Amino acid sequence: xxxxxxxxxxxxxxxxxxxxAALDLLIxxxxxxxxxxxxxxVVAKAWLDPQFRQWLFEDAAAAVDxxxxxxxxxxxxxxxxxxxxxxxxxVCTLCSCYPWSLLGLPPVWYKSAPYRSRAxxxxxxxxxxxxxxxxxxxEIRVWDSTSEIRYLVVPMxxxxxxxxxxxxxxxxxxxxxxxxxxxxxxIAEVAR
Amino acid sequence: MNGxxxxxxMHGFGSVQIESNEPVxxxxxxxxxFALNNAVGASGVWTLDAFRQTRESISPPEYxxxxxxxxxxxxxENLMIEHGLATANEIAVGRSLGPANPVAxxxxxxxxxxxxxxxxxxxxxxxxxxRFKAGDRVRAKNMHPxxxxxxxxxxxxxxxxxxxxxxxxxxPDSNAIGRGDDPHWLYTVRxxxxxxWGENSDxxxxxxxAAWELYLEPL
Numbered sequence: 001x002x003x004x005x006x007x008x009x010x011x012x013x014x015x016x017x018x019x020x021a022a023l024d025l026l027i028x029x030x031x032x033x034x035x036x037x038x039x040x041x042v043v044a045k046a047w048l049d050p051q052f053r054q055w056l057f058e059d060a061a062a063a064v065d066x067x068x069x070x071x072x073x074x075x076x077x078x079x080x081x082x083x084x085x086x087x088x089x090x091v092c093t094l095c096s097c098y099p100w101s102l103l104g105l106p107p108v109w110y111k112s113a114p115y116r117s118r119a120x121x122x123x124x125x126x127x128x129x130x131x132x133x134x135x136x137x138x139e140i141r142v143w144d145s146t147s148e149i150r151y152l153v154v155p156m157x158x159x160x161x162x163x164x165x166x167x168x169x170x171x172x173x174x175x176x177x178x179x180x181x182x183x184x185x186x187i188a189e190v191a192r
Numbered sequence: 193m194n195g196x197x198x199x200x201x202m203h204g205f206g207s208v209q210i211e212s213n214e215p216v217x218x219x220x221x222x223x224x225x226f227a228l229n230n231a232v233g234a235s236g237v238w239t240l241d242a243f244r245q246t247r248e249s250i251s252p253p254e255y256x257x258x259x260x261x262x263x264x265x266x267x268x269e270n271l272m273i274e275h276g277l278a279t280a281n282e283i284a285v286g287r288s289l290g291p292a293n294p295v296a297x298x299x300x301x302x303x304x305x306x307x308x309x310x311x312x313x314x315x316x317x318x319x320x321x322x323r324f325k326a327g328d329r330v331r332a333k334n335m336h337p338x339x340x341x342x343x344x345x346x347x348x349x350x351x352x353x354x355x356x357x358x359x360x361x362x363x364p365d366s367n368a369i370g371r372g373d374d375p376h377w378l379y380t381v382r383x384x385x386x387x388x389w390g391e392n393s394d395x396x397x398x399x400x401x402a403a404w405e406l407y408l409e410p411l
Contacts, residue, residue, distance in 0.1 A: 004265055005221040007286030009228055011278045015292035017235065021301035023227040029308055031216045031223065075311035076358070078380075093200035093344050095244060096260065101311070105226075107214050111260045113205040120200045120346060120399050121389050129208045140397040144200065146342045147378055147402035148314040149358060 035104035038069040039152060040173035042102060044166045046079075047157040057081060060152060064102060073100035076149040082156050082180075086139045089127070089180035090151045091119035097145035102152055103175055110179065120144055130181045153180040160187055193245075193338050194345060196252035201346040201389070222261040229264050234299035234307050237275050241368035245340035246271050316375035318360040322405070324379055328354045329411040332381070332403065340368035343407040347399075351411055352383040355400065363404055377405040 012018045042064050046053040056063040060077040064070050077099060080088035092098065093116045098106040109115050118126050123140045127133070134140065143151045155177040161169060171190055176182025199205075217223045233243060246267040247255075255263065272278040276293045299307075324330060334349040335341070342364050358378040366374035385397035 001225075001262055001265060002219070002221045003286070004269070005224045005228070007283055008265070008268055008272070008278075009224055010286055011272070011282055011288050012228060012232065014288040015277070016298060017237075017277055017292065018228060018231040019298055019300050022231045022234075022299055022304040023224070025301045025304050026227040026230050026308075027223050030226070034308075035216075070309075071311045072308045073311070075313045076315065076361075091200075093346075094197055094342065095247065101308075105216055107211070108218075108260065109208050109210050112209065113199055113202070113256065114208045116199040117202040117205050118208075121393070123397050124394055126208060130210065137396065140394070141382075142397065142399040144344065144399060144401045146344065147358070147361060147364075147404075149378075149380075149402050 030100070030105050034101060036102075036173075036175035036178065037170070038104075039099070039102035039175075039178045040170040041166070042067060042069060042152065043154055043173045043178065044169035046154055047161075047169055048166055053154075056154070064152075069101055071101040073098065074102055074150050076147075077102075078143075078149055078151050080141070080143065080151055080153050080180075082153060084135075084138070084156070086141060087134050087180065088151075088153045089119060089123050089140060089142045090145065090153060091116060091142060092145040093117070093120055094144075094146060097148075097150065099150035099152055102150075103178060107175070127181065130176060132181065132183060153178050155184045158184050158186050193248055193340065194336055195248040196250070196255035197248040198345050200344045221265075225261050225264045225268065229268055231299055231304065232268070232271075232277075234304055235297050236299075237277065237297075238271055239367050241340055241362075241364040242370075243267060243271065244364070245368040246274075248340065314362045315359045316362060316373055318377065319375060322357055322360075322377045322379075324354045324357070324377070324405070324408065324410070326354055326356055330354055330379075330381060330408040331411050332383075333407055333409055335407070337365060339365065341365050341407075343403060344401065346388055347381075347383055347401060347403075350383055350387050352381040352387070354379045355382050356380045358402060361404070363406070365404075365406070379403055379405070379408065381408065 046056050056079045060079040096111040172184045177184045331351050332347040360375045361378040363374040363376045381403045382400045385393050
Protein backbone atom coordinates (compact mmCIF):
# COMPACT_ATOMS: atom_id res chain seq x y z
CA UNK A 1 0.00 0.00 0.00
CA UNK A 2 2.86 2.36 0.77
CA UNK A 3 4.03 2.14 -2.88
CA UNK A 4 0.54 2.47 -4.33
CA UNK A 5 -0.12 5.58 -2.28
CA UNK A 6 3.25 7.06 -3.19
CA UNK A 7 2.37 6.54 -6.87
CA UNK A 8 -0.92 8.44 -6.45
CA UNK A 9 0.73 11.26 -4.53
CA UNK A 10 3.49 11.59 -7.14
CA UNK A 11 1.02 11.80 -10.01
CA UNK A 12 -1.34 14.19 -8.22
CA UNK A 13 1.44 16.58 -7.23
CA UNK A 14 3.35 16.34 -10.55
CA UNK A 15 0.19 17.22 -12.45
CA UNK A 16 -0.65 19.99 -10.01
CA UNK A 17 -3.96 18.56 -8.82
CA UNK A 18 -3.05 18.84 -5.15
CA UNK A 19 -1.10 21.41 -3.20
CA UNK A 20 1.51 19.71 -0.97
CA ALA A 21 0.86 22.40 1.66
CA ALA A 22 -2.82 21.37 1.71
CA LEU A 23 -1.82 17.75 2.40
CA ASP A 24 0.43 18.82 5.28
CA LEU A 25 -2.35 20.96 6.73
CA LEU A 26 -4.93 18.15 6.56
CA ILE A 27 -2.61 15.74 8.37
CA UNK A 28 -1.57 18.29 10.97
CA UNK A 29 -5.16 19.28 11.74
CA UNK A 30 -6.66 15.80 12.00
CA UNK A 31 -3.71 14.05 13.59
CA UNK A 32 -2.68 16.75 16.08
CA UNK A 33 -5.32 19.46 16.52
CA UNK A 34 -8.85 18.12 16.13
CA UNK A 35 -9.87 15.32 18.48
CA UNK A 36 -12.34 14.19 21.14
CA UNK A 37 -11.16 16.94 23.51
CA UNK A 38 -13.32 19.32 21.44
CA UNK A 39 -16.45 17.28 22.08
CA UNK A 40 -15.51 16.82 25.74
CA UNK A 41 -15.44 20.61 26.19
CA VAL A 42 -18.90 20.86 24.64
CA VAL A 43 -20.29 18.18 26.97
CA ALA A 44 -18.66 19.71 30.05
CA LYS A 45 -20.13 23.10 29.20
CA ALA A 46 -23.56 21.51 28.73
CA TRP A 47 -23.22 19.96 32.20
CA LEU A 48 -22.42 23.34 33.76
CA ASP A 49 -24.43 25.87 31.81
CA PRO A 50 -28.20 25.22 31.51
CA GLN A 51 -28.63 27.88 28.84
CA PHE A 52 -25.89 26.37 26.68
CA ARG A 53 -27.37 22.91 27.28
CA GLN A 54 -30.75 24.05 25.99
CA TRP A 55 -29.15 25.70 22.95
CA LEU A 56 -27.15 22.53 22.26
CA PHE A 57 -30.31 20.40 22.13
CA GLU A 58 -32.19 22.97 20.05
CA ASP A 59 -29.49 23.92 17.55
CA ALA A 60 -26.34 21.89 18.12
CA ALA A 61 -24.43 23.19 15.08
CA ALA A 62 -24.78 26.82 16.22
CA ALA A 63 -24.02 25.98 19.85
CA VAL A 64 -20.76 24.12 19.08
CA ASP A 65 -19.83 26.78 16.54
CA UNK A 66 -19.96 29.37 19.34
CA UNK A 67 -17.11 27.46 21.03
CA UNK A 68 -15.12 27.22 17.79
CA UNK A 69 -15.86 23.53 17.24
CA UNK A 70 -18.09 23.77 14.19
CA UNK A 71 -17.00 23.06 10.65
CA UNK A 72 -16.08 20.09 8.53
CA UNK A 73 -18.28 17.01 9.10
CA UNK A 74 -20.39 18.69 11.78
CA UNK A 75 -22.25 21.15 9.56
CA UNK A 76 -25.55 19.54 10.48
CA UNK A 77 -25.49 18.31 14.04
CA UNK A 78 -27.92 16.80 16.53
CA UNK A 79 -27.05 16.47 20.21
CA UNK A 80 -28.60 13.40 21.87
CA UNK A 81 -29.36 13.48 25.58
CA UNK A 82 -28.71 10.41 27.70
CA UNK A 83 -31.00 10.16 30.74
CA UNK A 84 -31.64 7.43 33.32
CA UNK A 85 -34.37 6.12 30.98
CA UNK A 86 -32.77 6.65 27.53
CA UNK A 87 -29.37 5.68 26.15
CA UNK A 88 -28.23 6.83 22.70
CA UNK A 89 -25.81 4.96 20.44
CA UNK A 90 -24.40 6.27 17.14
CA VAL A 91 -23.29 4.17 14.16
CA CYS A 92 -22.77 4.52 10.42
CA THR A 93 -23.77 1.15 8.97
CA LEU A 94 -22.99 2.25 5.41
CA CYS A 95 -19.45 3.44 6.12
CA SER A 96 -17.90 5.81 8.62
CA CYS A 97 -19.84 9.08 9.06
CA TYR A 98 -18.66 10.73 12.27
CA PRO A 99 -18.58 14.30 13.71
CA TRP A 100 -14.96 15.07 12.80
CA SER A 101 -14.86 18.63 14.16
CA LEU A 102 -15.92 17.39 17.61
CA LEU A 103 -14.34 13.93 17.88
CA GLY A 104 -11.59 13.89 15.27
CA LEU A 105 -11.32 10.90 12.94
CA PRO A 106 -13.17 7.72 13.91
CA PRO A 107 -11.36 4.79 15.55
CA VAL A 108 -10.93 1.55 13.59
CA TRP A 109 -13.67 -0.27 15.52
CA TYR A 110 -16.25 2.37 14.51
CA LYS A 111 -15.51 1.68 10.81
CA SER A 112 -15.30 -2.09 11.26
CA ALA A 113 -17.76 -4.72 10.04
CA PRO A 114 -18.56 -6.11 13.53
CA TYR A 115 -19.68 -2.70 14.81
CA ARG A 116 -21.49 -1.60 11.65
CA SER A 117 -23.35 -4.88 11.28
CA ARG A 118 -24.41 -5.33 14.90
CA ALA A 119 -24.96 -1.88 16.44
CA UNK A 120 -28.39 -1.62 14.80
CA UNK A 121 -29.52 -5.22 15.44
CA UNK A 122 -27.95 -6.04 18.81
CA UNK A 123 -27.03 -2.80 20.58
CA UNK A 124 -26.97 -4.35 24.05
CA UNK A 125 -24.62 -7.09 22.88
CA UNK A 126 -22.30 -4.50 21.37
CA UNK A 127 -22.41 -2.37 24.52
CA UNK A 128 -21.49 -5.40 26.61
CA UNK A 129 -18.30 -5.76 24.55
CA UNK A 130 -17.43 -2.22 25.57
CA UNK A 131 -18.09 -3.12 29.21
CA UNK A 132 -21.37 -1.23 29.38
CA UNK A 133 -24.36 -2.94 30.98
CA UNK A 134 -27.50 -0.79 30.93
CA UNK A 135 -30.57 -1.20 33.15
CA UNK A 136 -32.90 -3.80 31.58
CA UNK A 137 -35.71 -1.36 30.95
CA UNK A 138 -33.80 1.61 29.62
CA GLU A 139 -34.66 2.52 26.05
CA ILE A 140 -31.81 2.24 23.56
CA ARG A 141 -31.98 4.67 20.69
CA VAL A 142 -29.61 3.77 17.88
CA TRP A 143 -28.86 6.50 15.33
CA ASP A 144 -27.62 5.36 11.92
CA SER A 145 -25.75 8.26 10.26
CA THR A 146 -27.28 7.92 6.81
CA SER A 147 -27.16 11.62 5.83
CA GLU A 148 -24.81 14.59 6.40
CA ILE A 149 -26.36 15.01 9.85
CA ARG A 150 -23.87 14.04 12.55
CA TYR A 151 -24.67 13.08 16.13
CA LEU A 152 -23.09 13.90 19.48
CA VAL A 153 -24.18 11.92 22.53
CA VAL A 154 -24.32 14.02 25.69
CA PRO A 155 -23.79 11.53 28.50
CA MET A 156 -25.07 11.97 32.05
CA UNK A 157 -22.86 13.94 34.40
CA UNK A 158 -21.13 11.65 36.91
CA UNK A 159 -22.23 11.88 40.52
CA UNK A 160 -20.33 13.88 43.14
CA UNK A 161 -18.86 16.41 40.72
CA UNK A 162 -20.56 19.49 42.16
CA UNK A 163 -18.36 22.55 41.98
CA UNK A 164 -15.99 21.04 39.40
CA UNK A 165 -14.56 23.32 36.74
CA UNK A 166 -15.35 22.84 33.06
CA UNK A 167 -11.77 21.72 32.46
CA UNK A 168 -11.93 19.08 35.19
CA UNK A 169 -15.33 17.83 34.02
CA UNK A 170 -14.03 17.55 30.45
CA UNK A 171 -11.43 15.08 31.71
CA UNK A 172 -14.29 12.70 32.55
CA UNK A 173 -15.76 12.77 29.05
CA UNK A 174 -14.38 9.93 26.92
CA UNK A 175 -14.67 9.57 23.17
CA UNK A 176 -16.77 6.42 23.63
CA UNK A 177 -19.18 8.28 25.94
CA UNK A 178 -19.90 10.74 23.11
CA UNK A 179 -20.59 7.90 20.62
CA UNK A 180 -22.67 6.00 23.16
CA UNK A 181 -20.45 2.91 23.40
CA UNK A 182 -19.12 4.07 26.77
CA UNK A 183 -19.98 6.08 29.85
CA UNK A 184 -18.02 9.01 31.29
CA UNK A 185 -15.27 8.18 33.74
CA UNK A 186 -16.39 8.11 37.35
CA ILE A 187 -14.45 10.28 39.79
CA ALA A 188 -12.75 7.26 41.35
CA GLU A 189 -11.13 6.54 37.95
CA VAL A 190 -9.54 9.97 37.58
CA ALA A 191 -8.49 10.21 41.24
CA ARG A 192 -6.17 7.23 40.82
CA MET B 193 -26.60 -0.43 -4.29
CA ASN B 194 -26.80 -3.75 -2.49
CA GLY B 195 -23.06 -3.96 -1.94
CA UNK B 196 -20.76 -5.04 0.85
CA UNK B 197 -20.78 -1.58 2.45
CA UNK B 198 -24.43 -1.90 3.52
CA UNK B 199 -23.72 -4.03 6.59
CA UNK B 200 -26.53 -3.32 9.05
CA UNK B 201 -27.91 -6.61 10.40
CA MET B 202 -25.33 -8.95 8.83
CA HIS B 203 -24.07 -11.87 10.89
CA GLY B 204 -20.70 -13.51 11.21
CA PHE B 205 -18.22 -10.67 11.67
CA GLY B 206 -17.54 -11.54 15.30
CA SER B 207 -17.05 -9.24 18.24
CA VAL B 208 -15.96 -5.61 18.12
CA GLN B 209 -12.17 -5.33 18.41
CA ILE B 210 -11.27 -2.33 20.53
CA GLU B 211 -7.70 -1.07 20.48
CA SER B 212 -6.61 0.85 23.56
CA ASN B 213 -4.61 4.05 23.03
CA GLU B 214 -5.29 3.82 19.34
CA PRO B 215 -3.23 6.18 17.12
CA VAL B 216 -5.05 8.34 14.55
CA UNK B 217 -3.17 6.57 11.74
CA UNK B 218 -1.53 3.14 11.84
CA UNK B 219 0.92 3.64 8.98
CA UNK B 220 2.32 6.55 7.01
CA UNK B 221 0.41 5.55 3.86
CA UNK B 222 -2.87 5.92 5.83
CA UNK B 223 -1.88 9.50 6.66
CA UNK B 224 -1.09 10.22 3.00
CA UNK B 225 -4.21 8.62 1.49
CA PHE B 226 -6.40 10.42 4.01
CA ALA B 227 -4.91 13.76 2.99
CA LEU B 228 -4.87 13.00 -0.75
CA ASN B 229 -8.51 12.01 -0.85
CA ASN B 230 -9.60 15.04 1.13
CA ALA B 231 -7.49 17.44 -0.92
CA VAL B 232 -8.71 16.12 -4.27
CA GLY B 233 -12.25 15.90 -2.92
CA ALA B 234 -12.11 19.56 -1.86
CA SER B 235 -11.13 20.57 -5.38
CA GLY B 236 -14.58 19.48 -6.52
CA VAL B 237 -13.53 17.10 -9.31
CA TRP B 238 -15.99 14.62 -7.83
CA THR B 239 -18.53 14.81 -5.03
CA LEU B 240 -18.44 13.18 -1.61
CA ASP B 241 -21.34 10.99 -2.72
CA ALA B 242 -19.42 9.91 -5.83
CA PHE B 243 -16.53 8.94 -3.56
CA ARG B 244 -18.93 6.87 -1.46
CA GLN B 245 -20.41 5.24 -4.55
CA THR B 246 -16.95 4.33 -5.78
CA ARG B 247 -16.09 2.68 -2.46
CA GLU B 248 -19.37 0.77 -2.42
CA SER B 249 -18.79 -0.40 -5.99
CA ILE B 250 -15.74 -2.43 -4.96
CA SER B 251 -16.81 -6.07 -5.31
CA PRO B 252 -17.95 -7.61 -2.00
CA PRO B 253 -15.07 -10.15 -1.74
CA GLU B 254 -12.51 -7.38 -2.28
CA TYR B 255 -14.33 -4.84 -0.08
CA UNK B 256 -14.47 -7.22 2.87
CA UNK B 257 -10.80 -8.17 2.53
CA UNK B 258 -9.50 -4.59 2.51
CA UNK B 259 -8.85 -2.32 5.49
CA UNK B 260 -10.69 0.99 5.68
CA UNK B 261 -7.92 3.15 4.24
CA UNK B 262 -7.03 0.48 1.66
CA UNK B 263 -10.59 0.97 0.36
CA UNK B 264 -9.71 4.65 0.00
CA UNK B 265 -6.62 3.76 -2.04
CA UNK B 266 -8.56 1.60 -4.49
CA UNK B 267 -11.31 4.24 -4.70
CA UNK B 268 -8.90 7.08 -5.41
CA GLU B 269 -7.20 5.05 -8.16
CA ASN B 270 -10.59 4.28 -9.72
CA LEU B 271 -11.82 7.89 -9.48
CA MET B 272 -8.60 9.34 -10.91
CA ILE B 273 -8.93 7.09 -13.97
CA GLU B 274 -12.67 7.69 -14.33
CA HIS B 275 -12.25 11.49 -14.18
CA GLY B 276 -9.19 11.67 -16.39
CA LEU B 277 -6.72 12.72 -13.70
CA ALA B 278 -4.44 9.77 -14.50
CA THR B 279 -4.30 6.77 -16.79
CA ALA B 280 -4.10 3.19 -15.54
CA ASN B 281 -0.60 3.12 -16.99
CA GLU B 282 0.49 6.17 -15.00
CA ILE B 283 -0.83 4.59 -11.81
CA ALA B 284 1.03 1.38 -12.63
CA VAL B 285 4.36 3.14 -13.17
CA GLY B 286 3.83 5.68 -10.40
CA ARG B 287 4.50 8.93 -12.25
CA SER B 288 2.86 11.26 -14.72
CA LEU B 289 3.40 10.46 -18.41
CA GLY B 290 1.38 13.26 -19.95
CA PRO B 291 -0.03 16.73 -19.39
CA ALA B 292 -2.57 17.52 -16.66
CA ASN B 293 -6.24 17.60 -17.51
CA PRO B 294 -7.20 21.30 -17.29
CA VAL B 295 -10.64 20.74 -15.76
CA ALA B 296 -9.35 20.07 -12.27
CA UNK B 297 -9.08 23.04 -9.92
CA UNK B 298 -6.53 22.70 -7.16
CA UNK B 299 -7.61 23.22 -3.52
CA UNK B 300 -5.05 25.48 -1.84
CA UNK B 301 -4.02 25.13 1.77
CA UNK B 302 -6.07 28.27 2.47
CA UNK B 303 -9.14 26.68 0.88
CA UNK B 304 -8.61 23.53 2.95
CA UNK B 305 -8.25 25.60 6.14
CA UNK B 306 -11.53 27.32 5.31
CA UNK B 307 -13.26 23.98 4.58
CA UNK B 308 -12.10 22.58 7.94
CA UNK B 309 -13.24 25.66 9.85
CA UNK B 310 -16.52 26.37 8.09
CA UNK B 311 -17.52 23.01 6.65
CA UNK B 312 -19.61 22.43 3.56
CA UNK B 313 -23.33 22.74 4.29
CA UNK B 314 -25.65 20.31 2.50
CA UNK B 315 -28.98 22.03 3.17
CA UNK B 316 -30.66 23.81 0.27
CA UNK B 317 -33.76 25.96 -0.30
CA UNK B 318 -36.78 23.65 -0.63
CA UNK B 319 -38.23 23.28 -4.13
CA UNK B 320 -41.62 22.28 -2.68
CA UNK B 321 -43.36 22.02 0.70
CA UNK B 322 -42.49 19.01 2.88
CA ARG B 323 -44.79 16.03 2.34
CA PHE B 324 -44.47 14.65 5.89
CA LYS B 325 -44.48 16.09 9.39
CA ALA B 326 -43.36 14.82 12.79
CA GLY B 327 -45.66 12.05 13.98
CA ASP B 328 -46.54 10.74 10.50
CA ARG B 329 -46.35 7.00 9.98
CA VAL B 330 -44.32 6.09 6.92
CA ARG B 331 -42.87 3.05 5.20
CA ALA B 332 -39.36 2.88 3.79
CA LYS B 333 -39.71 1.97 0.13
CA ASN B 334 -38.71 -1.43 -1.13
CA MET B 335 -36.17 -0.10 -3.61
CA HIS B 336 -32.90 -1.54 -4.90
CA PRO B 337 -31.07 1.01 -7.04
CA UNK B 338 -27.84 -0.27 -8.56
CA UNK B 339 -26.21 3.11 -7.92
CA UNK B 340 -25.56 4.94 -4.65
CA UNK B 341 -28.33 5.27 -2.08
CA UNK B 342 -28.37 6.06 1.62
CA UNK B 343 -31.41 3.92 2.40
CA UNK B 344 -29.93 0.87 4.15
CA UNK B 345 -31.33 -2.53 3.20
CA UNK B 346 -32.37 -3.39 6.75
CA UNK B 347 -35.12 -0.72 6.84
CA UNK B 348 -36.54 -1.24 3.34
CA UNK B 349 -40.19 -2.26 3.42
CA UNK B 350 -40.48 -1.49 7.13
CA UNK B 351 -42.82 0.94 8.89
CA UNK B 352 -41.58 3.77 11.08
CA UNK B 353 -42.52 7.18 12.44
CA UNK B 354 -41.22 10.58 11.37
CA UNK B 355 -39.75 12.14 14.51
CA UNK B 356 -38.38 15.32 12.98
CA UNK B 357 -38.16 17.24 9.74
CA UNK B 358 -34.50 17.98 9.09
CA UNK B 359 -34.73 20.47 6.25
CA UNK B 360 -34.06 20.09 2.57
CA UNK B 361 -30.72 18.48 1.69
CA UNK B 362 -28.63 17.52 -1.34
CA UNK B 363 -29.95 14.14 -2.54
CA PRO B 364 -27.04 11.67 -2.52
CA ASP B 365 -28.64 9.27 -5.01
CA SER B 366 -28.53 12.07 -7.63
CA ASN B 367 -25.34 13.78 -6.48
CA ALA B 368 -23.36 10.52 -6.70
CA ILE B 369 -24.11 10.07 -10.39
CA GLY B 370 -23.49 13.60 -11.64
CA ARG B 371 -27.07 14.84 -11.52
CA GLY B 372 -26.30 17.75 -9.21
CA ASP B 373 -27.73 18.67 -5.82
CA ASP B 374 -31.34 17.73 -6.64
CA PRO B 375 -32.44 18.75 -3.10
CA HIS B 376 -35.19 16.85 -1.32
CA TRP B 377 -36.69 16.97 2.17
CA LEU B 378 -34.90 14.97 4.80
CA TYR B 379 -36.60 13.38 7.81
CA THR B 380 -35.50 11.47 10.88
CA VAL B 381 -37.52 8.26 10.90
CA ARG B 382 -37.59 5.92 13.87
CA UNK B 383 -38.19 2.17 13.52
CA UNK B 384 -39.07 -0.07 16.43
CA UNK B 385 -36.44 -2.78 16.89
CA UNK B 386 -39.04 -5.55 16.62
CA UNK B 387 -40.35 -4.14 13.34
CA UNK B 388 -36.82 -4.51 11.91
CA TRP B 389 -35.49 -7.61 13.64
CA GLY B 390 -38.53 -9.67 14.61
CA GLU B 391 -40.59 -10.27 17.68
CA ASN B 392 -37.79 -11.98 19.61
CA SER B 393 -35.46 -9.01 19.34
CA ASP B 394 -34.74 -6.50 22.11
CA UNK B 395 -38.05 -4.69 22.88
CA UNK B 396 -36.20 -1.71 24.37
CA UNK B 397 -34.26 -0.86 21.18
CA UNK B 398 -35.17 1.34 18.24
CA UNK B 399 -33.22 2.63 15.27
CA UNK B 400 -33.45 6.06 13.69
CA UNK B 401 -32.18 6.92 10.25
CA ALA B 402 -32.19 10.13 8.24
CA ALA B 403 -34.30 9.45 5.16
CA TRP B 404 -34.95 11.60 2.11
CA GLU B 405 -38.56 12.06 1.05
CA LEU B 406 -38.11 9.86 -2.03
CA TYR B 407 -37.21 6.93 0.26
CA LEU B 408 -40.58 7.09 2.04
CA GLU B 409 -44.25 6.42 1.36
CA PRO B 410 -47.16 7.40 3.59
CA LEU B 411 -48.91 4.77 5.72
